Structures are given as structure tokens and as C-alpha cells.
Amino acid sequence: MAIQDLVNGVPTPPETPFEGKVVKPVHYSTYPSPLPAQQLARLKAHLNSLENPLLKHMHLSRIRRSDPDLFFAALKDDLNQMAPLVYTPTVGEACQKYSHIYTGPEGLYLSIDDKDRLPEILQAYAATLSRIPQIVVVTDGSRILGLGDLGIGGMGISVGKLNLYVAGGGIDPNGTLPVVLDMGTNNQTLLDDPLYIGLKRPRASLAEAESFMDTFMDTVSTLFPTTVIQHEDFYSEAAFLFLEKYQKKYRMFNDDIQGTGAVILAGFLAAARKASALSGLPLKDHKVVFLGGGSAAVGVAKEMMNFFLMEGLSEQEAKERFWLIDTKGLITSTRTDVVTDKIAGHKKYFIRYDTEGKEYKTLSDVIEYVKPTALVGLSTTFGAFEQPVVRRMAELNKAPIIFPLSNPTSKCELAFSDALEWTNGKVLFASGSPYSPIVYQGKLREAAQGNNFLVFPGIGFGALMAGAKHVTDGMITASAIALSEAMTPDEESDELLYPRLDRIREVSARVAAGVVLAAQKEGVDTTERLRGMSWDKLVQEMLDSQWHARC
Ligand SMILES: NC(=O)C1=CN([C@@H]2O[C@H](COP(=O)(O)OP(=O)(O)OC[C@H]3O[C@@H](n4cnc5c(N)ncnc54)[C@H](O)[C@@H]3O)[C@@H](O)[C@H]2O)C=CC1
Ligand SMILES: CC(=O)C(=O)O
Numbered sequence: 001m002a003i004q005d006l007v008n009g010v011p012t013p014p015e016t017p018f019e020g021k022v023v024k025p026v027h028y029s030t031y032p033s034p035l036p037a038q039q040l041a042r043l044k045a046h047l048n049s050l051e052n053p054l055l056k057h058m059h060l061s062r063i064r065r066s067d068p069d070l071f072f073a074a075l076k077d078d079l080n081q082m083a084p085l086v087y088t089p090t091v092g093e094a095c096q097k098y099s100h101i102y103t104g105p106e107g108l109y110l111s112i113d114d115k116d117r118l119p120e121i122l123q124a125y126a127a128t129l130s131r132i133p134q135i136v137v138v139t140d141g142s143r144i145l146g147l148g149d150l151g152i153g154g155m156g157i158s159v160g161k162l163n164l165y166v167a168g169g170g171i172d173p174n175g176t177l178p179v180v181l182d183m184g185t186n187n188q189t190l191l192d193d194p195l196y197i198g199l200k201r202p203r204a205s206l207a208e209a210e211s212f213m214d215t216f217m218d219t220v221s222t223l224f225p226t227t228v229i230q231h232e233d234f235y236s237e238a239a240f241l242f243l244e245k246y247q248k249k250y251r252m253f254n255d256d257i258q259g260t261g262a263v264i265l266a267g268f269l270a271a272a273r274k275a276s277a278l279s280g281l282p283l284k285d286h287k288v289v290f291l292g293g294g295s296a297a298v299g300v301a302k303e304m305m306n307f308f309l310m311e312g313l314s315e316q317e318a319k320e321r322f323w324l325i326d327t328k329g330l331i332t333s334t335r336t337d338v339v340t341d342k343i344a345g346h347k348k349y350f351i352r353y354d355t356e357g358k359e360y361k362t363l364s365d366v367i368e369y370v371k372p373t374a375l376v377g378l379s380t381t382f383g384a385f386e387q388p389v390v391r392r393m394a395e396l397n398k399a400p401i402i403f404p405l406s407n408p409t410s411k412c413e414l415a416f417s418d419a420l421e422w423t424n425g426k427v428l429f430a431s432g433s434p435y436s437p438i439v440y441q442g443k444l445r446e447a448a449q450g451n452n453f454l455v456f457p458g459i460g461f462g463a464l465m466a467g468a469k470h471v472t473d474g475m476i477t478a479s480a481i482a483l484s485e486a487m488t489p490d491e492e493s494d495e496l497l498y499p500r501l502d503r504i505r506e507v508s509a510r511v512a513a514g515v516v517l518a519a520q521k522e523g524v525d526t527t528e529r530l531r532g533m534s535w536d537k538l539v540q541e542m543l544d545s546q547w548h549a550r551c
């Protein structure tokens with residue numbers, strides 16, 4: 001299928017001539033339409049009859065396109081069960097197999113081959129719309145979760161994120177636009193696959209990609225001036241380049257760098273307070289080791305610096321609470337790639353200058369050297385937090401903070417059951433993909449899900465409601481604070497690190513309200529009627545503006 005067919009939608013099949021007449025399929029019933037509650041029960045029964053999560057994902061995907069009200073009612077009804085099907089981990093497999101399970105277009109597929117015609121294509125698309133999009137999620141498919149370059153299959157993640165914008169944030173589904181920019185792929189399996197839908201060419205260079213992105217950002221922001229654009233799952237160099245270039249120019253943010261940063265800052269605030277209450281360690285003395293030095297790790301570490309700044313440390317002192325490890329070991333000033341200036345630009349901020357020429361190659365070496373209170377995994381490496389490391393964290397800390405955040409579950413650094421077992425239940429745990437609760441030593445333990453989906457719907461919604469000219473760093477940090485303050489006393493006493501998913505609409509409204517207030521404080525808002533509102537009124541305003549399924 002030509003990419004152009006995907007942009008315009010699959011062509012309508014020709015009508016069948018029959019005895020000289022055009023015969024159209026007839027659907028006719030004298031029975032009343034099924035009740036919405038019945039439809040919901042029928043959908044659940046169908047899902048229960050399917051064992052394979054990918055088949056459930058595919059069925060849900062068809063329902064989303066044929067009956068969005070039913071689909072979003074189902075998500076709202078039981079987000080704990082549904083999120084793993086429409087989002088991580090199943091969405092990862094769906095992106096990997098995208099061209100095999102494809103049954104029709106789900107959004108906008110734009111090819112780099114059409115770069116010069118991009119404004120024309122987007123204008124033609126805009127002319128078909130009855131309203132302009134509120135939120136665009138765009139990826140180039142180059143780093144989908146921890147699964148690498150999945151080319152045009154990245155559309156699955158744009159769709160998955162927008163599902164949560166609707167279900168969790170209350171955005172109207174008609175205001176969502178998933179986009180994949182097809183810039184080729186370096187994934188040989190896809191290039192060799194006869195069913196692969198995308199361009200069969202090597203991935204565009206960063207310079208080519210930048211030029212395509214410039215046109216995309218400019219055209220979308222001109223055609224849809226109020227739309228919020230979320231960048232998703234670009235490989236790290238591209239992610240940082242685009243964020244730096246567009247942050248102050250367009251109403252955009254990068255979910256992996258900024259959204260993840262905010263959600264983990266909120267979880268760390270909760271975890272560090274619990275750990276310090278047990279150990280007596282001053283909050284400012286926490287020490288955080290990261291396995292991973294990509295967009296997510298650097299984004300999270302930079303956002304987490306706010307924790308130490310709030311405790312009164314200077315920027316330099318705050319930065320020194322972090323140790324980042326990549327495939328070459330601890331990032332130090334004496335490492336060869338640092339000395340020769342071959343290290344990626346985004347890693348430079350966290351270079352350690354205090355290691356006196358000694359290199360620390362393995363995670364165990366770094367743990368022994370730093371003796372951290374917290375260990376964060378954003379390395380895309382399944383099982384990288386091995387038993388000796390986890391046991392050592394438990395020896396060093398009364399309540400070790402361990403956040404294996406890589407997605408999907410097949411890339412997670414540490415399973416929840418192992419974390420409990422190897423720390424004798426002492427761990428303060430959050431993972432990027434969900435784990436079921438476990439009864440451990442007679443007590444029900446719930447794994448926190450440290451995933452940016454707890455904030456991005458509120459960031460996007462808040463930016464939209466505020467009419468923010470840009471999404472500022474202050475608005476991102478405000479989303480983290482609002483999330484951490486959204487915990488109920490019950491959730492606190494159940495030792496949770498994040499609010500429960502069944503309150504996601506209220507939590508997203510609070511996050512959005514925090515984002516609006518920050519936009520106002522920084523003078524980037526344009527929605528005058530929200531100015532001067534009390535916190536409670538603002539939260540209510542966000543709740544009242546949420547979309548609800550008619551089901
Ligand atoms: N929980 C959440 O909300 C989020 C989770 N993520 C996850 O974070 C992971 C990383 O994402 P990015 O930073 O964008 O990817 P990336 O590919 O840019 O970064 C991965 C980093 O890990 C390092 N690394 C890989 N294997 C390693 C090993 N064995 N030991 C030490 N370091 C190793 C690499 O050198 C690189 O610095 C992905 O799995 C992604 O799904 C990303 C965003 C949000
Ligand atoms: C959650 C997310 O954005 C990621 O894993 O890339």
C-alpha cells in the first residue's frame with residue numbers, strides 16, 4: 001500500500017455491479033439497539049474469552065474505531081485491567097507486529113519522501129476536519145519503549161498515549177491526532193518483511209530528520225495554533241535536539257524527557273520521605289544511581305534535581321547527588337569518550353569529576369563506591385538489577401528505593417517479586433510497566449507504576465486550558481508537585497508512592513490545575529477567565545471540562 005493511501009485513508013472498495021444495479025450491503029433489524037451496559041458487558045465477555053493480550057489489544061483497537069464511546073467507557077470502567085492492554089506492556093508487542101496486525105489507518109502517516117509536499121498534505125488533511133486537534137502525539141518510531149527502531153510501527157505508541165489522554169485526562173477523542181513520521185528504519189527485520197507498511201530505506205540522518213521536523217512543527221502549529229504537540233519515543237539525540245529547538249517556539253513538550261522526569265520526581269518525593277522517616281537520613285543526603293544515560297535517565301535526573309533544590313542545595317550540590325552509568329560504565333571525566341569529546345551532548349551535564357582517575361565499569365562497582373539510597377533503571381536491559389546488587393541495596397538501606405523503569409516488562413530491570421524477595425520486603429518499588437499486587441509475608445504489597453501516563457494527560461490538558469504559549473520547565477515541575485500532593489490519606493497509609501489508577505480523572509485534573517497555575521505564574525498563559533481562581537475552583541474547572549463517554 002502506498003503511504004499516500006494511508007494519509008488519505010484506505011480507499012473505499014468499488015461498489016459491486018449486480019444485474020445492472022448497484023447493490024449495497026444491507027444491515028436491517030427491527031430489534032431495539034442494545035443497551036450501552038449490555039454492550040459493555042458483551043465487550044468484557046469477549047475480552048475474557050481471549051487469552052492472548054495481543055488479540056485483546058487488536059479487538060479493542062477495532063472497537064475504538066467503530067464505537068469510541070464503548071471503547072472509552074470500557075477503559076474508564078476498569079483502567080487497571082485495560083491499561084496493560086492498550087498501553088505498556090501490550091502496546092510494545094503491537095508496535096513490533098504493527099504491519100502484521102494492521103487493519104486500517106489510525107491516524108496520520110507522513111513520509112519523509114513527501115517532505116516538500118508536507119504543507120500541502122497537512123492542509124488537505126485539515127480541510128477534512130470539523131474541528132482542529134487539541135493534542136497531537138508524534139513519533140518517528142526510532143525508539144519505541146525499550147524495543148528500539150520500529151519504524152512506522154511507532155503509530156501504535158502515538159495511539160496508545162492518546163488513549164490515555166482520553167481515558168485518564170478527559171480529552172475529547174475527536175480532539176486527538178496520532179502521528180507517525182516515517183523516516184525509514186534501520187531495523188533489518190522490518191526492511192526484510194514483505195508486509196512492512198513503511199518506507200524501505202535506511203533511517204534518515206539527524207540533519208534530514210531535523211529539516212523534516214522543522215516543516216512538520218511549523219505547518220502543524222500554523223494550521224492548528226492552539227494544539228499541544230507531544231513528542232514521543234524519538235531516539236535520544238533527536239529527542240534532546242528537538243526539545244531544545246522547539247520548546248520556546250511552539251506549544252510542545254517531550255514526554256520521555258519531561259513527562260518521565262515529572263512522574264519520577266513525584267514518586268521519589270514520596271519514597272525518599274518514607275525512607276528518611278525510617279532511617280533518619282536528612283532528605284538532602286539521598287544519593288541516586290542511574291543505570292542508563294539516555295533521554296529518559298537524563299530527563300529524570302534533571303527533573304529530580306528539583307528535590308534537592310527544594311531541600312536548599314545549590315545547583316552544583318544537587319547535581320552531585322547523581323551518578324549515571326551507561327554501557328561504558330560510570331560517566332566520569334577521565335573516561336576515554338569524555339576525554340576525546342565523543343560522548344553524547346546530553347550526558348555531559350552529569351559527568352563525575354570527583355573519581356580521581358578511577359573508572360567504575362559495573363553496576364556493582366558503582367554501588368560499592370557510591371553506597372546509594374536509590375537505584376533507578378532506564379537502561380532497556382531486562383534483569384539488569386541482579387540479586388547481589390539488590391541484596392546489597394537492602395544491606396545499605398533500611399528502605400532501599402529501587403525504580404526499574406524500563407518498558408515494556410520484557411525490558412524491566414527487576415521483577416516486583418524478586419525485589420520483595422531479595423530485600424526481605426524492605427524495598428520502596430516503582431516500575432514503568434505494571435505488576436500485579438503480591439501477598440508477601442502475609443501483607444498485600446502493591447507495585448507503584450512510575451510511568452509518565454500519570455502526568456502527560458494533565459500536562460497536555462493544562463497547557464491547552466491555559467492557552468499556554470509554551471510548555472515551560474516550571475509547568476513540568478508543577479505537574480510533579482500536583483501529582484505528589486494528589487495522594488489521599490488512605491493511599492498514604494497503604495504506603496503507596498502514587499495515587500491509585502481508579503482516581504486518574506481527578507488526579508489528572510489536579511495535575512492540569514497545577515500546570516495552569518504555573519503557566520499563569522510564568523506569564524505564558526492566555527486564558528484570562530482562569531486567572532485569579534482559587535485552587536479548588538480551578539480543579540473543578542478542569543474536571544468540568546473533561547470529556548465523558550456517552551455509555
Ligand atoms: N517509566 C516510564 O515512564 C518511562 C520509561 N522509559 C523507558 O526508559 C528506557 C530508556 O529510554 P531512553 O533513555 O529513551 O533510551 P536510550 O536507548 O536513549 O537509553 C538507554 C541507555 O541505557 C544505556 N544502557 C543500555 N544497556 C545498558 C547496560 N546493560 N548497562 C548500562 N547501561 C545500559 C545506554 O547506554 C543508554 O544510555 C526505555 O526502556 C523506555 O521504555 C522511557 C520513558 C518513560
Ligand atoms: C512510557 C514511555 O513513554 C516509554 O517507555 O517510552
Ligand SMILES: [Mg+2]
Pocket residue numbers: 145232233255256
Ligand atoms: Mg515514551
